Amino acid sequence: MDTRFDVELISVTKRYGPTLAVDTISLRIPRATYCCLLGPSGCGKTTTLRMIAGHEAVTDGDILIHGQNVSDLPPIKRGTAMMFQSYALFPHMSCLDNVAFSLKMRGVAKQERHNRAREYLALVHMADFATRLPAQLSGGQQQRIALARALINRPRVLLLDEPLSALDPFLRVKVREELKRLQRELAITFIHVTHSQDEAMALADLMVVMENGHIRQSAPPRDVFERPVSPFIARFIGSHNVLRSNQGPVAVRADRCRLGTPQDGPHVNGPYVNGKVTAVEYQGSMVRVALLTEAGDEVSALVPDQTFYRKPTEPGDPATLVWSEQDTHALSGEDTHPLSEQDTHALMES
Secondary structure (H helix, E strand, O other), rough: OOOOOEEEEEEEEEOOOOOEEEEEEEEEEEEOOOOEEEEOOOHHHHHHHHHOOOOOOOOOOEOOOOOOEEEOOOOHOOOOOOOOOOOOOOOOOOOHHHHHHHHHOOOOHHHHHHHHHHHHHHHHHHHOOOOOOOHOOHHHHHHHHHHHHOOOOOOOEEEOOOOOOOHHHHHHHHHHHHHHHHHHHHEEEEEEEEOHHHHHHHOOEEEEEEEEEEEEEEOOOHHHHHHOOOOOHHHHOOOEEEEOOOEEEEEEEEEEEEOOOOOHHHOOOOEEEEEEEEEEOOOOOOEEEEEEOOOOOEEEEEHHHHHHHOOOOOOOOOEEEEOOOEEEEEEOOOOOOOHHHHHHHHOOOO
């Protein structure tokens, strides 16, 4: 039994009739890891989470938790707990009774289950709300009650299905800080499904990017961001431009690009593409300038606000996107359109 991993997926497949939702994925999640399953709608991330929980049957393959094959076990015997997107709190019960409910179902005496429920309410900073009903709480407070209810059973693995999607942006940041704190304090694995790149970047020790039922890349967030393996990853993670050199597709981060004009002459310090400005977005400390290249590719530069306003540009202006060769990252795979001969000669031949 290999106890280095809290969760292992071994060639896991899920079919719904003729539809292949998850296609032979394998993954190892080390002990006490915050893992985010990330991808666009329909990529298979929620189905994968539900198979780990036991709410969906595995068509083929095996799921191991702490080295034990749980593929055929019911949810209650897997050592997992799941926090649903809707929170699913009982509206007629107090916060205390909501948190203690699963212990009640197991026959735990009232005093004992209430004592434990108060411990977990304190853990999520909700001890003062024990007597309130869910309707008397904000969305963020309801989320914390649902989290305490999931944790009270002391799971080996906590599963979270887009738990922050119903919160406003400011509250989302605060609650994700709480999730990371709790994961570290409890030293258990969290597996968190999200479609938000920012959320996964902020939370994950291990980021698993999925597409069309496959795992396309699995690595720490910085590795995924710095070294995307394909055009899909580079585009989905965001803030990357995907272009084609003579040797295949390449990516360059938008914040590593700068703006010039076609009249500036040859850009001897690095590769470049010519185009026309299509949009300018002020983002506080940065300004995003989008361009359409002569080859029809959409690219952008993230420019420091002071730099941009020293020489501002507007939609319709000609512009040149310039970067350094060392910031260009070679990609595998297809799905990108080749540049024109005029643009290609200036790209690095990596």
